[in-house]
Amino acid sequence: MKVLICETAEKAVARAAELVIAQVRKKPDAVLGLATGGTMLPLYRKLCEACRQGAVSFAQSTTFNLDEYVGLAPDHPGSYHSYMREIFFDQTDIDLGRTHLPRGDCADPASECQRYEALIAASGGIDLQLLGIGQNGHIGFNEPTSSLGSRTRIKTLSHSTRLANAGHFGVIDAMPRHALTMGIGTILDARQCILLATGQSKAAAVASMIEGPVSAGCPASALQLHPAMTAVLDAEAASDLTLTDYYHHVHPLGEASFWE
Numbered sequence: 001m002k003v004l005i006c007e008t009a010e011k012a013v014a015r016a017a018e019l020v021i022a023q024v025r026k027k028p029d030a031v032l033g034l035a036t037g038g039t040m041l042p043l044y045r046k047l048c049e050a051c052r053q054g055a056v057s058f059a060q061s062t063t064f065n066l067d068e069y070v071g072l073a074p075d076h077p078g079s080y081h082s083y084m085r086e087i088f089f090d091q092t093d094i095d096l097g098r099t100h101l102p103r104g105d106c107a108d109p110a111s112e113c114q115r116y117e118a119l120i121a122a123s124g125g126i127d128l129q130l131l132g133i134g135q136n137g138h139i140g141f142n143e144p145t146s147s148l149g150s151r152t153r154i155k156t157l158s159h160s161t162r163l164a165n166a167g168h169f170g171v172i173d174a175m176p177r178h179a180l181t182m183g184i185g186t187i188l189d190a191r192q193c194i195l196l197a198t199g200q201s202k203a204a205a206v207a208s209m210i211e212g213p214v215s216a217g218c219p220a221s222a223l224q225l226h227p228a229m230t231a232v233l234d235a236e237a238a239s240d241l242t243l244t245d246y247y248h249h250v251h252p253l254g255e256a257s258f259w260e
């Protein structure tokens, strides 16, 4: 795993945006795996800005999002369909017909998961998967205990994940209890992964992901096995890593990359 430590969150976001833009410039019809969450907001802002300025075009991109809440229709304001339209799709030149998210409101979620997996495979597979990380080490909605070989399926959300995301729903009782999520095996199939983590609240999860044992207890630790995985971190998110000590000695207030 390549670990890129940047001095500030702003710089980490800028580096992650550069990596995405470089991939799309190199392969304009790239298949992108997309993530949601607060960490991604400034990253999408950068990508939209670059698109408006003509620095990158998503017109030929195909996208697959990691997850969606069970029971929510695409036009529900708390759905990830709504998030993606508002934050990214409607502000770029992307062809909406080539954007995909699992349908949360389908009658048969299990067959929706199979349909979604088949669609990803039919697209030729994901070239670049963008990821955030939950405070408990989840990726997508693969909560701790997720099988490392899992495919797209339904997961029960942990109480801490529901609390962390309840803001979008007003009260925790309005927050969905389940999600459809790409599996860890689905994510590991992507040809390249970029995980962005910023802020002190992610430090423990980031340390488990990079320096902990590969374990279903920290689903993100499975990314240690991926041959082309880059973790882009700010200094706060990196602060529990043993390699951060070296970073502070050798690169005070700078950017540094390490191979773990």
Ligand SMILES: N[C@@H]1[C@@H](O)[C@H](O)[C@@H](COP(=O)(O)O)O[C@@H]1O
Pocket: 035, 036, 037, 038, 039, 040, 066, 067, 131, 132, 133, 134, 135, 138, 139, 140, 141, 161, 165
């Ligand atoms: N399903 C999403 C994840 O894909 C995301 O990585 C995580 C972290 O979100 P945040 O960036 O808001 O901390 O939140 C949700 O659980």
